[in-house]
Structure formats: C-alpha cells, structure tokens
Amino acid sequence: xxxxxxxxxxxxxxxxxxxxxxxxxxxxxxxxxxxxxxxxxxxxxxxxxxxxxxxxxxxxxxxxxxxxxxxxxxxxxxxxxxxxxxxxxxxxxxxxxxxxxxxxxxxxxxxxxxxxxxxxxxxxxxxxxxxxxxxxxxxxxxxxxxxxxxxxxxxxxxxxxxxxxxxxxxxxxxxxxxxxxxxxxxxxxx
Amino acid sequence: xxxxxxxxxxxxxxxxxxxxxxxxxxxxxxxxxxxxxxxxxxxxxxxxxxxxxxxxxxxxxxxxxxxxxxxxxxxxxxxxxxxxxxxxxxxxxxxxxxxxxxxxxxxxxxxxxxxxxxxxxxxxxxxxxxxxxxxxxxxxxxxxxxxxxxxxxxxxxxxxxxxxxxxxxxxxxxxxxxxxxxxxxxxxxx
Numbered sequence: 001x002x003x004x005x006x007x008x009x010x011x012x013x014x015x016x017x018x019x020x021x022x023x024x025x026x027x028x029x030x031x032x033x034x035x036x037x038x039x040x041x042x043x044x045x046x047x048x049x050x051x052x053x054x055x056x057x058x059x060x061x062x063x064x065x066x067x068x069x070x071x072x073x074x075x076x077x078x079x080x081x082x083x084x085x086x087x088x089x090x091x092x093x094x095x096x097x098x099x100x101x102x103x104x105x106x107x108x109x110x111x112x113x114x115x116x117x118x119x120x121x122x123x124x125x126x127x128x129x130x131x132x133x134x135x136x137x138x139x140x141x142x143x144x145x146x147x148x149x150x151x152x153x154x155x156x157x158x159x160x161x162x163x164x165x166x167x168x169x170x171x172x173x174x175x176x177x178x179x180x181x182x183x184x185x186x187x188x189x190x
Numbered sequence: 191x192x193x194x195x196x197x198x199x200x201x202x203x204x205x206x207x208x209x210x211x212x213x214x215x216x217x218x219x220x221x222x223x224x225x226x227x228x229x230x231x232x233x234x235x236x237x238x239x240x241x242x243x244x245x246x247x248x249x250x251x252x253x254x255x256x257x258x259x260x261x262x263x264x265x266x267x268x269x270x271x272x273x274x275x276x277x278x279x280x281x282x283x284x285x286x287x288x289x290x291x292x293x294x295x296x297x298x299x300x301x302x303x304x305x306x307x308x309x310x311x312x313x314x315x316x317x318x319x320x321x322x323x324x325x326x327x328x329x330x331x332x333x334x335x336x337x338x339x340x341x342x343x344x345x346x347x348x349x350x351x352x353x354x355x356x357x358x359x360x361x362x363x364x365x366x367x368x369x370x371x372x373x374x375x376x377x378x379x380x
Contacts, residue, residue: 120378163376176376183373186353186366188310 004091005184006113007031007098009177010106011121016167020121021100023174028181032090034099037063040078053083071101071108082109096181103157110160117184119177120161124168194281195374196303197221197288199367200296201311206357210311211290213364218371222280224289227253230268243273261291261298272299286371293347300350307374309367310351314358 011017024031037053039060048054055063060079063069072081082099090097099109103120110118158164163180167173201207214221227243229250238244245253250269253259262271272289280287289299293310300308348354353370357363 119376158378159380161378163373164378165376176372179369179372180376182366182369183353186309186355186370188348188351188354190349 002094002185004032004093004095004097005181006087006091006109006116007096007177007181008106008109008116008118009098009100009121010103010119010161011167012103012123015121015123016170016173017100017121020167020170020173020177021098023170024098024177027174028178030095031181032095032097034082034097035086037069037072037081037083038078040080053086055079070099070112071105073102073105084112087113107157107160117163117180118161119163119165119180120158121165121167121173122158124166192284192375194222194284194286195371196277196281196299196306197286197367197371198296198299198306198308199288199290199311200293200309200351201357202293202313205311205313206360206363207290207311210357210360210363210367211288213360214288214367217364218368220285221371222285222287224272224287225276226270227259227262227273228268228270230270243276245269260289260302261295263292263295274302277303297347297350307353307370308351309353309355309370310348311355311357311363312348314356 009017009021021033025033035049035051035053037055037060039055039057040052042048042052042054046052057079060072060081063081063083064072068084069081070084070087072079074080082101082105087097087099099106099116101109106118109116165173165176165180199207199211211223215223225239225241225243227245227250229245229247230242232238232242232244236242247269250262250271253271253273254262258274259271260274260277262269264270272291272295277287277289289296291299296308299306355363355366355370
C-alpha cells in the first residue's frame with residue numbers, strides 16, 4: 001500500500017486558509033486534518049484529539065526536546081505545535097493528511113518533511129500583480145518597482161512552495177487543491 | 191499572459207488513449223487537440239487542418255529536414271507526424287494543447303519539448319501489478335520475477351513520464367487528467 005501524502009496549506013494572514021479548509025472538509029471527507037498540540041486550556045465543547053491535543057507546558061517542552069513536533073510557535077502566551085506522530089501514523093495508514101498553517105510554520109515543516117506537498121494560498125490581487133510584474137511589462141519601471149516592494153516578502157516565500165492557489169472563489173480554490181492532490185497521486189516518482 | 195501547456199497523452203497499444211481523448215474533448219472544450227500531418231490521402235469527410243494536415247511526400251520530407259515536426263513515424267506506407275508550428279502557436283496564445291500519441295513518439299516529443307507534461311495511460315492490471323511488485327512483498331520471489339519480466343518493458347518506459355493515469359473507468363481517467371492539467375497550472379515554476 002502506498003503511503004499517504006502530507007498536504008501543507010499555507011499563505012499570508014487573512015487570505016482565507018481556514019474557510020478554504022472547512023470547505024475542503026465537506027468536499028473531501030477522506031482527507032484527514034492534522035490536529036495541533038497546545039498548552040492553551042480547552043474551551044467549552046473542545047475535545048482532546050479532535051480540536052487539539054491538550055498538553056501541559058512541561059509535556060509540550062518535552063515534545064520539543066524529543067523532536068516530536070514538526071513545528072511549533074508561541075502565541076499570546078501559549079504554545080501551539082504539530083505533533084509528528086499523528087502525521088506519520090496517518091500517512092503510514094495510506095491516508096492523506098492536510099495541515100493548515102501560517103507561512104513560517106510551513107517552512108519549518110518543510111525542513112523536517114521535504115516530501116510534503118506545499119500549497120501557497122494567495123489573494124487574487126497578489127496573483128494578478130505577479131502576472132503583471134512577470135508578464136508583458138507595459139507598465140513603467142517605477143510602478144513595477146513599487147508594486148514589487150509591496151509584494152516581495154510574500155513572493156519570496158512563495159518560491160519555497162510547490163503550488164500557488166488563488167483564492168478568488170472558495171469553490172474554485174477547493175477544486176484546485178483537490179486537483180493537486182489527485183495529480184500528486186498520479187505522479188511518477190523515481 | 192502565461193503560455194499554455196503541452197499535454198502528451200500516451201500509453202501502450204490498446205489501453206484506450208483514443209476513447210479517453212474523445213471523452214476529454216467533451217469535458218474540457220477549452221483544450222486544443224494537436225492535428226497531425228500525414229501523407230495519407232484524405233478520406234470522405236476529412237478536412238485539412240481539422241482531422242489532419244494533408245501533405246505530399248515531398249512536403250513531408252521537407253518538414254522533417256527543416257525540423258518542423260516534433261516526431262514522425264511511418265505506418266502502412268504513409269508518414270504521420272506532429273507539426274511543431276501548430277503546437278507552438280497554440281501555446282503562445284496561452285492555450286493548452288493535448289497530443290495523443292504512442293509511446294515511442296511521445297519520447298521523441300520529450301527530446302524536443304522537455305517542458306511538456308507527459309502522461310502515461312496504464313491498464314488497471316499493470317498498476318495493480320506494480321503496486322504488488324513494489325508493495326509489501328508477500329508473494330514468492332519467483333512469482334514476482336515472472337510478473338516483473340512481463341511488465342518490465344512498459345514500466346521501463348513509464349519512468350520517462352511525469353504522471354501515470356490508470357484507465358480503470360473513462361470518467362475517472364478523465365478526471366485525473368483534468369486534475370493534472372489544473373495542478374500543473376498552479377505549479378510554482380522557478
């Protein structure tokens with residue numbers, strides 16, 4: 001049995017990663033979603049192993065020390081991270097797993113898991129801008145330079161990814177991500 | 191405007207390339223189909239530039255000499271080939287073009303057009319066999335060796351391709367090919 005694929009969905013803040021991921025859940029029920037570990041206390045209705053793996057700070061620090069997290073970050077005084085075991089066990093079962101994560105975290109996952117499929121969700125305007133910048137060059141150099149300087153941070157990170165998916169419409173973005181997953185399963189690997 | 195993609199659909203004789211291509215035409219009307227050049231005489235109802243580009247033998251030999259064909263072959267006394275101009279003009283317009291071709295021809299196209307997307311259509315049994323051969327290894331070595339020797343010619347060619355698509359059901363095969371095309375358009379190219 002072939003191993004599953006690790007799909008990493010990332011992109012700039014506010015691009016709509018969460019919304020796209022929720023829509024994908026509906027469209028692709030066979031896809032497993034990575035569950036994060038956190039030191040934050042559970043909120044009403046949150047279940048251990050479903051919403052999060054809830055950990056004490058000591059447990060979390062020990063996971064870091066034993067390389068049991070693919071990435072981790074601190075946010076508002078709490079730790080959040082991606083447990084390696086859950087990802088690897090899912091892949092071993094031949095199931096695909098998707099990880100929704102911000103850009104820096106995704107690049108850390110790539111260091112530990114270069115065989116993952118890294119998808120960068122972009123706002124439509126960034127894509128349009130990129131097309132114009134790299135395209136036919138009918139604008140003045142000054143205009144291009146200014147736009148480049150605004151977009152450059154994100155474009156610099158995009159190059160570390162395998163795919164760029166424009167989030168112009170949620171249905172279209174989902175279809176593109178589904179297509180990437182299907183295509184990756186057809187890929188001839190040497 | 192981004193250039194279109196050259197999609198090369200190939201696979202062993204009898205695998206159903208023509209049937210899958212016809213189904214794709216229905217599903218993806220925006221896809222252009224490569225028109226072959228031939229020295230064969232037009233049959234009733236066949237149109238120049240639609241079914242084939244009809245050429246005299248001298249014209250065809252001159253196209254070979256001037257590197258105007260991505261590949262060519264002789265079959266039952268007539269020449270057949272893929273005109274480079276038609277492919278390149280379509281790509282320049284930003285349109286994808288699909289070329290349905292036998293395995294040796296596809297590999298010749300790859301020499302001249304390595305940036306093409308090479309898809310190998312496989313019969314389901316080959317895929318199953320490959321999975322078993324490369325999989326968990328519960329069969330005896332003798333059985334594996336025998337099966338390998340039957341499949342080895344095709345598997346040896348498969349490795350030159352980017353994608354393997356199983357033609358188990360036409361609709362599924364079409365969906366996989368459509369997914370590959372969508373995914374390739376999302377690919378981050380360095």
